Amino acid sequence: MRFLSEDKVYEMLDAAGLPVLKHKVFHSYDKIDWDLFPAVVKPLFEKPVHKTEMNAVFECLDKKELLKTISVITKRFPDIDNFIVEEKLHGIEVFLTLKRDSSFGFVAGFGTGGFWVEFLKDVVFVPNSATKSQIIQALHKTKLFKLLTGYRNVKGNIELFVDFVLKFLKIPEKYPELMEVEINPLFVSENFVLPADGKGFTGDILFRNRKKTSYIDPGLFFPERIAVIGASKKRDSVGYAVLKNLSSFTGKIFPVNPKYDEIHGKRCFPSISSIPGKVDCAVIAIPACLVPEVLKECGEKGVKLAVIISAGFGERGEEGKTLEKRIRKISEKFDIRILGPNTLGFIIPSIRLNASFSKIMPEKGDVAFISQSGAIITAVLDKAVEKDFGFSSVFSLGNQLDISVTSLLSSLSTRRENKIFIVYVEEVKDGYLLFPILKRNPVIFIKAGKSSEGKKATYSHTGALAGDYRVFKDIVTIEGGIVVDSIDEALECSRVLSCYGRLKGNRAVVITNAGGFGALLADYLSNYGFSLVDIASIKDKLDSFLPEGWSHINPVDILGDATSLRYEKTFEVMENLDWDVVFVVVTPQYMTDIHSIAREIVEFHKRVKKPVFPCFIGGYSIKNGIEYVERNNIPAFDEPLFMVKIASFLKVEPC
């Protein structure tokens, strides 16, 4: 890595067509030829340092002071030969950086800068490909936005700033060797955007030619004939589990194990080559060291997809990595696609195909679930069966030797039955390949590695090195993806997405028969970025039938004695108001006819065709309400805070 000093950064910015402040570099024996004052003078360090903390930034009001300052600097920093003198600027101090990210290639980050940069941690990231509107959208998430739009007696020019960022993002086109460049401060005023300090690093060119997604034919996951290599009669072995799980499959299964002639009445073959006819897919559950040879046999047999369940590869150190390399070579030679190694396998409920060692076959649904952790799949499937939650397909990625999260998403998204994706990831390698998919399909991510602690944990897990969580979340969100915090949130988001899609905006109405929950919901909504629609225009209409004590504001508290009739009339009035989402709270009070209210909610939704989120709060009394709306394809909630958080994930980001 080579260090770029401040003047070199200015050169680079200038070459990229970006404005730089007036500056000049002097050697200690040069004649000081500078007459723009006030000026700033700094020693020109050849390694990264914190100039302000070192007291190495000097202001000079005139030439005499400048000369004196330079002699002070010479004494204080005897190793330094060069100085940079520049004009003194005023404006909002912004932090702007460009760096190579292990997932997304070049990304830019910006936020409040200057002295406060590490204190505020106010930064948002955008991808190399960001458009003007994406940059503005990202800016909205920063505190810097508040400064630029006017705070106390300062203001900045957003238009100029965004243009600067757009050009800044183009730097790697000319400087592909760039690793990182950081400008702090970048002065933004109402009239100019000018960097007043910068440093950077260059390194080897890596990202010049971005990989394309390697195409995976989704038909591979619909095999007709499957070999189970390592099939076994031992009840506690993976080979036993896989064979048993495959018994429901509508196609043909061939157990392979030289130790047996038959398993559970099925003929067992000594090797894959001894199976008569073609084999589309091989599920491999044998010790790691034997895998390369078997894979070669698979290749010779014309197998197109190998599911390597065996563990003991890259996640177990150098020896395993060598094995992985051998496998990669064989797979390339024979054009076999590899799922795993160290995978739980995959499941396609529509064809009753369970090529995994999870014993659960979920219902058919419209959600594809892809996970880098096999154990998470097992837990989720167990949960899904209890909740009648269906999947279109379930994939355990394992070590992603060949089939990666991006290539698999790309392949599966071409099939109509995969409407929504849930993806658990610890590391994403070619993140930029996600962008076209995120624009096409709703993809919900759960990503581990948020904390530094989390990073340690993911490092040891599946041998993956977690990328930067913040970069991931910012960039995936801006490209149209959804990033949630937990599995339950992911499942719930997919349920709502499948009914309503994304929310068009953040204007909310709350209707409740419990004022207390109305007050709490108002808090939750404000916290999660919703606004409560003003109901002034419909107040008279509501007044005409609601009892005197109703809230008269939104949250609309229609009081504890509300029956379905009062809900129905309130819904009717709400049809005349402009909103993006209605939250309906139903609690079991003395007169509450839960089932009829549920029916009114369904009717209301049919008429308005906009998202209605019912929240039934209680125990046994509310069950039939929940069941009724869910039977009618409306997702029900039983806890208002969780409901609002889920809704917030589904909002389309402001722009």
Next chain:
Amino acid sequence: MRFLSEDKVYEMLDAAGLPVLKHKVFHSYDKIDWDLFPAVVKPLFEKPVHKTEMNAVFECLDKKELLKTISVITKRFPDIDNFIVEEKLHGIEVFLTLKRDSSFGFVAGFGTGGFWVEFLKDVVFVPNSATKSQIIQALHKTKLFKLLTGYRNVKGNIELFVDFVLKFLKIPEKYPELMEVEINPLFVSENFVLPADGKGFTGDILFRNRKKTSYIDPGLFFPERIAVIGASKKRDSVGYAVLKNLSSFTGKIFPVNPKYDEIHGKRCFPSISSIPGKVDCAVIAIPACLVPEVLKECGEKGVKLAVIISAGFGERGEEGKTLEKRIRKISEKFDIRILGPNTLGFIIPSIRLNASFSKIMPEKGDVAFISQSGAIITAVLDKAVEKDFGFSSVFSLGNQLDISVTSLLSSLSTRRENKIFIVYVEEVKDGYLLFPILKRNPVIFIKAGKSSEGKKATYSHTGALAGDYRVFKDIVTIEGGIVVDSIDEALECSRVLSCYGRLKGNRAVVITNAGGFGALLADYLSNYGFSLVDIASIKDKLDSFLPEGWSHINPVDILGDATSLRYEKTFEVMENLDWDVVFVVVTPQYMTDIHSIAREIVEFHKRVKKPVFPCFIGGYSIKNGIEYVERNNIPAFDEPLFMVKIASFLKVEPC
């Protein structure tokens, strides 16, 4: 309200024994007698203004500049006659305020100040009675703490700052007419703490004599003979519901209604005075306008507790408020304590007493639930029955005409069966009366009114004006209370408190059979202020029996094929480590023996006697694990994010 200008604030600080910077006030025709430079000069405004934004703060390097500046000021602010000249200070700019809060009386708030105060919104509140250690504890929650302990090239003296705050809190003793005083900036350096600007307001003296809690004999809530005034045969009336709900009561019930001779075979009395013998408690469910007269009769009969269920009082405007005043007078005259009006009533499960119109009688338990919203009670009771959740008592406060949340808490906390309190509030009137209770009993608050939207909603609900949520949360927390966001969080916190009490610290261990959940938990724990204990000292012991692929760090991933034996051995090793809480994740993998693992968790907890939080993630497969640990008085979870959030509420705050 009278405005206090900067010099008046300094006078006040000086009188309170606080240091002030060198300063002097000059009239425009005064001789300028000042020779400490650099100096700052400001016009002395007689009303609150934003001096920096008005460009009304001037720095002067010498006397000449000072005189010139004053003439500039005179021209720019022709209405101003006085100037304040003061020494120029350097240091960390802190914001410090003291204000009368409607709940807690005088409270102080502090955080990062100067230009950034409204931008950062970095403020924490402490009560008037705060001790040194409470102030330090509060300081820990601010970003200011990072600045004071040393950030880049600045640092402040925490000792000096805390002493300043302590004296600052004493100001109202001498100046009880103070409404609010705000110092911004207060300069804090390593050697001094000095205010460099200030403003304030005075008003009427209100808080000089704090009220004491009016003592309520808890015996009142264990009556023997109860009259139901407004008892009715009409199935949709409250009078019918209350009478029906009271039928399980172990004591005597007397229906009162001049319209009937009997109701459901029980003799009905025309008036309370016609009941033979004494009556301890009257439940009143008649139109509001009739209540005063009936209450008078109750007084004459010697009734000690009146539960006024009737609505239509303070929450319905002026007329209702007049009725409330009449009721208060009567209750004072006859010494009747009033629950309500506009209350749902109260329930004491141990004596099968349901003096409310909620049809549900919950199980007996050790949690007392007090709510300002009746509708929330109904929903919670419904939920509680489903979840086998018990209560020691349940109270709906209504309009708190007499029995308030503080007086009720104080009364109930003297009875042993009320071990833990859950309190839903929108407004707390005499918040400082809570402090001794919070130190004695675990009290969990859910408070509405966080958002301005929320405030509007609470204003219209129960006629209450919500106090400042932030002040409430900061002060209740620092005094030992717990403030949660939702009802579900409150119930869950009470469940864990009843098993474990508070967590002694934040040092956590995670043991999991699913690495993915380990990685997610690491993120959650870091986000909620836990630290993962270093396991270096026990690594060898774990290595001796765990398979090679285990995580080797905390979260301790003991891998998907872990059986109860592996959990058991891992638990044994954990006994040699110092930690405050262990989180155990169990997911249903192929070999997982859920029930035996649950048994090991129970045994582990018996041995260590420290908090163990098991999280069983899945569906049907994990049910028996949850049931087993809960039967053994260990609270189980099924969602790790929720588990960590709950644990975070129960941490004792750092100090």
